[in-house]
Amino acid sequence: MTAAPGATLVIGATGTTGSRTAAGLLAAGHRVRAASRNAVAAPPGAEPVRFDWYDPGTHDDALTGTDRVYLVPPVGDPDPAAVMLPFLRRARARGVRRAVLLSSSAIPEGGPATGEVHRALPGLFDAWAVLRPSWFMQNFTSTHLHATTLRDTGAFSTATGDGRTGYVDADDIAAVAVRALTDAQAPRTDLVLTGPRALSHDDIADVLTEVTGRPAVHHRLTYEEMCDHLIRAAGTPPEFAALLARLDLAIADGAEDRVTDTVRRMTGREPNDFRTVAAREGAPVP
Template identity: 75%
Template sequence: MTPTGTVLVVGATGTTGSRTAAQILAAGHRVRAASRRGTPLPGAEAVRFDWYDPATHDAALTGTDRVYLVPPVGDPDPAAVMLPFLERARTLGVRRAVLLSSSAVPEGGPAVGRVHQALPSLFDEWAVLRPSWFMQNFTGAHLHATTIRETGAFATATGDGRVAYVDADDIAAVAARALTDDDAPNRDLVLTGPEALTHDDIATILTEVTGRPVTHHRLTVAEIRHRLTEQAGVPPEFAALLADMDHAIAIGAESRTTDTVHRLTGRPPRDFRTAAERETAPAPPDE
């Protein structure tokens, strides 16, 4: 990889943004870390950024030539704020954009699918990362992880459907290559882990790794939608989208694996057990 200009990482304190920024910095490239609070990131230039505050956009973009885009969380129509930002980015000299989307959302589909569709017309160098669901959903701040810690259980409407969960570290590794390699992918990239698992399988692995019982509760799509809106405070339109994604899993939409992580990074993706062992291990004692 040859040195790039400055890479703007939107969502630099988030699950993939923080990991992507760290990997780009480790490879010797400059990073501008954008977050709502402008939180400092070792080795990076911190800048305050809010999708819904255009006054923060130019300061984040000026002097950057590549950008990693994490859509605003929970917004059922992110294109409304993202497309004007991307047009401004092009005007200010950004030449490569890498968008975080989802394996469940095709080009031109709902939510971020509209941004995916527009990206090739805005930039000559681009990529859309379409990862499967994150392994960190069971260990981080996601609703699944929270309910597992509180009750030893989590719920889906996925039935016996399988998902090839992917490690956020692997997503970040692909993002870093897509942002800094001499040639941009100029395509969408579906990222998965090495094996497709049911959520009963996930519960079994978490039970074995943590030594504490973890149960998967099977709910209907309507029950999941209600749970998301009433218990988790998710806006109804976005809750309906998430519940429909569970239904898609139940009928087999995510029962696939790809070799994209291996092709882009030169190493195979991590399996769920390995990631769970890493992220649930107790922290070492302070020296």
């Protein structure tokens, strides 16, 4: 990899993948503008800049001196294209030449939410990639609803039934993001990212129990119960709660029961497994 002449704007630089991507870019010798709503000075060595998807007045300043951008969509917005596409057109006009979008393995090109941004990206930039990770292993170790309810009650809930998911470590997502942003040739495709093994949520509970030595339980809910759980326990807007619950049903039907070799192909190493991440980050089982 060779250092870019301009800086990389990392949107969501205090978040799960953004913070790791910014740190990886800095470690590889690249300049980083770390964008967040409060312009937090993190990670060390990055230039903090204020950025709010819903405040266009922050966009030009954030883009100053950048020629590539890592895009984390606005959290919880069922129609992120409404704010992302005007920003991306502005970014292109301001000299951004490469864009890497964080999407989801559950959302195809042209699908809901980030699917519309995915579809538009190749028409906006010659150098681009769409990262489509499976669900994050960090959902069980950080501030996600699963981790919160595990911490409070020793249990978490889904409507996935026996469905399996190729959970992926956020460290691996960030490692792929760094390569997609800085390799001489951009991927110019979407990249489905998974861990090394597809797990059911009962499997996840078993691993958490083994790692912590304390019981972890997976509660199986219906679609309607899951919608209510998301709204009541996490304050999720009803429309977005319905979308998330439908994704659980897709998992139950086998939509995420797969593993890919993308992490190995892009980084040269095998992806981390869930047991390793749970032990490394500490599973919040009371």
